[in-house]
Every structure is written in structure tokens, then in C-alpha cells.
Amino acid sequence: MTLFTTNTKVIPIEIPVSNILKSINFYIIERNNSLFLIDAGVNHDTYWDAFVLALQEHGYQLNDLDAILLTHHHPDHVGLVYRIAALLNIPVYIHPYGLPKLKGDHEYLYMSYMFFGDLFNKLNCGDFGQAEAKRVYNNRLNQRETAIDWNIQELNRQTVFDFDVIHIPGHAPDQVAFYLEDLDIVFSGDLLIEHQAVSAFTEPTFHGKRMKALQQHRQSLEKIIQLNPKLALSGHGTVIKEPAILAKKRLDAIDKKAKRFLSMIEKGISTGSELVKQRHPVKYEKIFYTVIRDALSFLDYLEDTGAVEKEEVNGIWHYKASQT
Template sequence: MSKLTGFQQGETLIYMIEAPADAALKTINSFLVHHAEGFYLIDAGMDNDACWGAFNQAMEQLDFSAADLSGIILTHHHPDHVGLVHRIRKLNPQVKVYAHPLAIPYITHDKDFLGNRIAFFEKLYSEMDGMPEAAEQLEKFRASFIKNEAFRIDGDIELIQEGDNLLNFKVIDVPGHAPDHILLYDPDGKWAVAGDLVIEHMSTNAIIEPDAGGRLIPTVTQQLASLERCLSLDVQLLLTGHGRVIHSPNPVIEDKISRIKHKLERIMNLIRAGCDTAGSMARLYYKDIYVNQFFLVMSEVIGLLDHLERTGYVVRRKSDGVYHYSLTRRGSNESI
């Protein structure tokens, strides 16, 4: 049994739970917070035996059990951050779950919202020249609609969002990777729990999603703003959802911003080379990865094109149901 890594600021203790993951993610991290107000878990890993085993080993080392938890705080709704909520609630039905309002339709499996989400992607992939490759992804969406019903989070959910305070943390909205993503920031301790906003060893995709009205959320625009906001905070220790914690994180954050800008330039170069649809760009640049990781690749390309359009570097026109992109005068004359 590996020894827990602990961090302390004032009277607050945070213990890092590291569950094994694939080579890309390295680890799936959750954090136990020992505070005067109670014993809290930030993020709840995947619903698998590896995460469950790591959680229980950590609790055993601290001489606690799931029944001792006061609350579970979710940085965002993705499956590798909410997975153990069900198992913990079976042992501790009174444990509070804290989540952003925009997480609710995902974690409660709102049928209308998720049905509209499938329709949104079906239309979007068609307009973005993603067919026929999108067909398999759409089938995955439909299958998950049924499969994930069993993982719906029932019971009361405490809503947290920008401006709230929880334990020693200020809740800060940092959308981009997910519309409901939050950062938990302690200005006195100069540390923050960042979820997937920043991961040291890999890029964090700004994953496209529809809003409640079925419109494309400007995920890359949001991601850049969220990274800039994190950069503006006085953070000396960043506790992240995967891989290692980040000491003195500003250079890492600056590198993430630079990499996004490089990707924006790459999209503009693809347009200069004659690619004028999202699908043609994805097929040319990503090749086999486009097929194997269709959802993430199309998320990246569509999100980057959306940001370039919002900032005046490209325009689009629709022909035969598909959007075609070209550079504006600004896009032809300026770099990002």
C-alpha cells in the first residue's frame, strides 16, 4: 500500500488519491480534504475497481471510512470525476454532493437535454463535413444514453458556482474543458484544486457542447479566458485531475496558452493550404487519429474554428449543407 501524499496550509490538510489510468492520463486523482467543517472528497474518480480500491486504501490509511465523509465536491461532470458517487452514497446516503448548476442535466441524466444533445451533434457533424465517420460516434452517443441511465445521480445536490465559498476555497468558474468546470482557490494558502483545467503532461481538450438552447458553446474562447484567469491568481500549488501536482504553475499555464495559439495558427495554415471544412482539416492533419479519436479531434477543430470566427480571423459560408471557411483580411495579415 503506497503512502498518501499530503499537503497542508494552515489547519487544512489535503491528501491526494492516485488511481492508475491509461498511459495518456497516467493517474486519476481525487483529493481528501480534512477541514474544521468536515471531511470532504474533491472529485470521485471513475466507477471502476481501481478508483474504488485507491479510495478505500486512502480512507484506511487515515483511519476513516466512506461513512465519515461530509461531502463530495465535483469540479465538473465528466465520468472520471463523478464515478464513485454512487458507491459512496450506498454506504453514506447522507453525504452531500456539490456541483455547478450546468452539471445538473448531465449528472441527473436529464432525458430531454441529452436527447437534444444527440440531435445537436448529428446536425453539427453533418454541417462540419464529419460524415460518414461521425456515424459511429453518434451510435456511441445513443448507446450511452441508455447505458448511463444506471449512473444517474439521485438525491439532493448542493449548487456551487462563481462567488461561493466552500471550506477555505473560493469557487471560480473556469469553463472550456466542460461548461460546468470550477476551480477551488484558497487565496490565503495560495493553492487551488484545478480538475482538468491544467494537466502538466498533456493538453486538455476544450470539448464542444451545446448550451441549453442548442447553440455551440465557445469552448476554446472560454478555455483561453479560464487559463488567463488562473494565471492571474497567486497560485503556488495546483492540484490537478491527472498526473502530478504542479508547483509554481504559471510557466505551465503560459505554455498551455501558447500551445492553443499555435493550434489556431495551424488551422489558419490548413485553410491557406486549401482545406476549407472542419472535416477536411481533421482528415489531413490528424489522419488515423481522426478515425480512432473522432470525438476529441472534431471537438478540437470545430472549437478552434469557432474561436477564429469569433475573433475575426475567418468567416464561413454554407454550401450544400456544409460550412466552408476562408480567411478574412485580418486572418491573412495578422498572426494570433
């Protein structure tokens, strides 16, 4: 669906994928005679070819591109920037929290490795957790692609061009939405996906403190409810026609999922690793980083709301339901 108004044209590029995401989406936007790219898919020929074809079909050339705006740093959102930045010196706008990983900053990567190593011990993940922390650290240290030579502009401002920038962390600490007031549409990254719930992922701050990812994600959903835009253009799946209604649904689902964690804790399952193994015996080993960080975001949430308390015994956190 191409969206036209007198001053704006939005050209979605939607690449179907066979996993639960259904599609990976990014957007070419012509507005007031400037050409923007919001997000940039995966760094793969399929995405590049679709991007070049979309430019051609609408009468543009790569050189016409004025700027790239990124909703967050995940690899399914920044992929083609590696190719575009090698050809064009245009500004790439991203929130500062996305930068150290994209740049492969060694100090940050080591801090993050220590942060997760310590956390996985406290969650009772044992040697397996340590090996996973090490594996992820080594992968990041050895990543060939870096954003070192991008013309990066940090998005710590209210507007960029005439897009309102709304910080919506939780899924990623650097996630932002880009809102066009006159059209009442928002490019919302992975805050909302029409066909599935989105996870909030625990991450360290620059100083190694733990962000409360689920609380952030909930606040970000509240921001979209407040904004109440007509359409949300998502990083995955179809266009979202009533974003505020979907956001309310997602908040309810978060409460239900939190209650499921709580009832497991009430039954005496007390550590992070046991909770995840009970819920997802296969995923625990297969996508450890995803499920353990998602679970921790719920444990932090339950603790903050006073539903559970934790006690550290021999370096391991034991959760129990609060006495009411």
C-alpha cells in the first residue's frame, strides 16, 4: 500500500519471511521534496534488490536519498545501511543507546559481557549461562560489519526534519518512533506488531546498570495510547489500523503473562532459570538470550509492583510471592 498526500509519499518495502515475524518492513518516504529511508531491513541481496527496485519504480535514484532514520539498532532494521553508507555520505539518525553495539565499542561490549555473566549467575543459569554470555561476547567482538564509518547523527532531540521523535524503549533501549502530525501516522519500529506480542529485553545502561525493560515497554505502549495515531507502520507484519486499541490489548496481555509467572513462583519455582525451563524447555537452550532476558523483564516488573520479593542466597536470586 503506497500512501499519498500532497506533500508526502510513503512507499513500504515488505519482505516476507518464513518465521513468526511474517515480514520485515522498511519505508521510503518522499516529503516536501526530501527523500528518507526509515529502517533498512537485513543486509542481504534480497533486501537490496527490493530497495533498488522500489526506488526505480517510483522514479528515484539512490543519490536522491537525503537521510536514513533508524527506529532501533537490531540487525533486521539496519542491514542495508552498511551498503548505503559505503556509497553515500548521508546522515544516519539513531538514538545514542544503539551506537555502542553498532560500532562494536570494545569497552561497552566487555561491560555488557560482565553484566550478563553476573546476571545469568544470579538467575541460576550455571555454566550454561556463562558459556552463552561468552559466546555472544565473542560473536560481537568478531562481527565484521561495523557502523564506524557511518555519518551518524544522534537522535536525542524532539524532532528530526519534521518528524516528531518519540523515545519508546523496552524492546530495545534505543527504540524511537517517528510521527508525522499532519498525516497522524507513526513509524513505530517493533513497539507493536499486529499479529503477535513483542518482548521487552533487559539491557545494561552505558554504566552497567540494569534497565527495567518491561516497565519501559509498558510506558512506551502508554505513549502510543496517548498519541492515539490513525495508523502505525510497523517493522513487521501489516499496517496497524487502530494502534491505541492494539496497545491496550498488549498491556492486558502483559498483565496476564505476569500473573502466569507469579503463579509459578507461588508454586515454589524460585529461580530465573527454573522458571524459563518450565515454560520453555526447548527454547531455554535454543534461544537462551531471548527467553532469559524476557523472563527477567517480568521478574523485575513483578518485583517493582510489589508482587514478589527476592532474596540472594549464595549468589543466586530466589523469588517468592510477597505476603499480602
